[in-house]
Amino acid sequence: MKYIIQSNFAHLSKFVLTATSVAIFSPISSAYAALGFSTTVAQITDNSTEQQLLAHKEVETRNRPTIQRQTVTTVSHNVSVKAKKTGFSLAIWQPSGNFSEVIARISVKSKGSKGYLKEQFLGDYKYKIKQKAKFVKGLKTSDRIVVRLYDVQNRFIGYSEFESLSANTTVNLILSAKPTEYPVVRTVYGVDADQNGTIDAGTTTYDYFTQVRNQRVIFLSSSQTFQGSQFQVEGLSTIAATSVYPVSFTQGDYALVRQSFVNIFSSDLAKVLQATPGSLVQVIEVSDNSSYDISQMLMNYRQVRLSRPLQVAFSDVSIDYWAKDFIAELASMEIIEGFPNGTFRPDAPVTRAQFAAMLRKAFAKRKIRQAVAFKDVSTKSWAYNAINEVYQMGFLNTVIGKDFNPSQSLSRLDVLVALARGLNYQSSGSTDTILSVYSDATTIPREYRSLIAALTQHGIVVNYPNVKMLNAERVATRSEVSALLYQALSSTGQVTNISSQYVIGQQKIAD
Structure with missing residues (x-):
């Protein structure tokens, strides 16, 4: 399934530059450093009257655009990726509870040469419990995928974050029996190269818990502080006493574990990542065997995934212009x-x-x-x-x-x-x-x-x-x-x- 966003912005902010400036570059967005708690591991300012480098564009905050609600329609778009790109399948479970549907807000933090780039919105998806969807293309090894979970009344009920692996990744998110009261999520994932829905034998199974407190999340070091049986899904590994995280979650500048609480609604996020599901973009109904092209979704949500208003469409660059x-x-x-x-x-x-x-x-x-x-x-x-x-x-x-x-x-x-x-x-x-x-x-x-x-x-x-x-x-x-x-x-x-x-x-x- 492929989609486009038909965006309607009131006004684009004006940019400060000289009339003869040639628009150039400002720094790639700095990495969004994430934080967390403890565990074990398994495996420019230059000026000119003639040409001014627009590295420090200033925005007139009084004229910020009002983002209208987006609608999603099906369209064919020619997007492909190189063989090194990876994807993932995502299933959501609730073994002990009465939820029938949840909304998964999915975003990605791409791994770049300077660290992780700004979190980019990939859409709001309404899942039936036990339902699975595939997200293909547009990822590379070590990118981080973020999932914020809501119930159908748009109440925030959980958070997870996992790492894109070297081959197709199968991911399972398991809710507590009462997510609105106990917003804990178990994340179980690993390599699924043959894409049969199970983690490949002989590979590492990552298994850990995240708990939300006052809109902040903790990456827990173990499952011993709460009743784990409510998170056990038939066919998945038994809950380990000690959490199993990817190395990058526990070591280095972007560790999520052994750190302070992660603010899941940081003010520097794009508005669409802070908004109520359905208020800015249409929630996508996940059907059986759904597949979504990440490359396409990034382009579809280009306008709303920005952390601040930027001009990305130009009057002399038509919709079918080659570049x-x-x-x-x-x-x-x-x-x-x-x-x-x-x-x-x-x-x-x-x-x-x-x-x-x-x-x-x-x-x-x-x-x-x-x-x-x-x-x-x-x-x-x-x-x-x-x-x-x-x-x-x-x-x-x-x-x-x-x-x-x-x-x-x-x-x-x-x-x-x-x-x-x-x-x-x-x-x-x-x-x-x-x-x-x-x-x-x-x-x-x-x-x-x-x-x-x-x-x-x-x-x-x-x-x-x-x-x-x-x-x-x-x-x-x-x-x-x-x-x-x-x-x-x-x-x-x-x-x-x-x-x-x-x-x-x-x-x-x-x-």
Whole structure:
């Protein structure tokens, strides 16, 4: 089942920038650090009158949009993910009680290079007790899935959080006999590679309890403080005396156990994660054998899953524009922005300085070389910090001597080479064979052929309008750079993959 959200916002907040600014990037949302209790383990501010980097956009709070109730309709949308993506099935049980239905509010905290990204809403789902639904695509190993549970009167009754595993994950949430009085949830899950609904033999079964107190949750270290029999489900493992958690829940900066209480309705969450089910978006009725595409749901809820109002649709980017989803997703992450008049200018060129700002906001890589005092980049330049940092990360080189040429427009080849160098991607196999997917492969300079081959193998190359033409020397446009940058982020696992007929993938490469 696939859905879209038909959003109606009253007004989008105005952005503070100069009339001649080129909208660039602000930092990817900082990781949402989660907290918990104890157990055992089983296994920019730069300014310019000409071009100002929009890293610190200010929003006029008086003009915040009123989010209207969303409706959900079925639609077909071409979204696919790479083989490394994982999914999960989710069942909800109540062995000792009289609930017939519950509402599961599902969200995801994606694991990125800087930690966990902001929690993103995946929908409200009405389950019948014992019912199971599948959530496929759009996840990667170590992403965290959050489930907030409500009864059909919209009373909050429980919370769980689990980790996406290396293969398909089967998850069981078990309610207490009286969840409105005793909001404790048992979580039992593990790898289910053959997707038969049971945890694979020889693999770890994670089994733990979460308890809600005053809208805060505790990840419990054991089941010895309450009557565990009410949480026993036939076919699942017997409740262990000591909780079994994934390692990341007990160790490191993002541990949920041996920490303070987790605030489950933090003020920095998107409004839809704090709202009553059904008030902002339609609750989805789960039917037998339901399957939901996570990639699709993230796009469907793009507007409401934002923690604050952002412009993600532009007047000059039509609903069927080839790069619409790349642009909108980067805008929703506050990586790119439009202009004060609501346009994006998708066909405008991108300069080296602008691209440096983009790279700085998109990637947090270690520095591999010392900064250079570029003769043509003033310390007062709006892009001074961005240029120096991305140079140190290895993305962009000097042009001649100690010049950077910040105002020079980039070719598609320039963009591709910068991404390959900064990400340190290497190709495997015959370079000529890999590049044979391009009808103009002979125009690729010899010194860059292996780099382009590496990007091709990683699914980063996007060719519009002719997928077989690399057009290496053509000036790169804002829309093209958005698509290439998004694919680069996707290749590192920082964002959900977007399918497009213009993306060159490994499946198109001859062996």
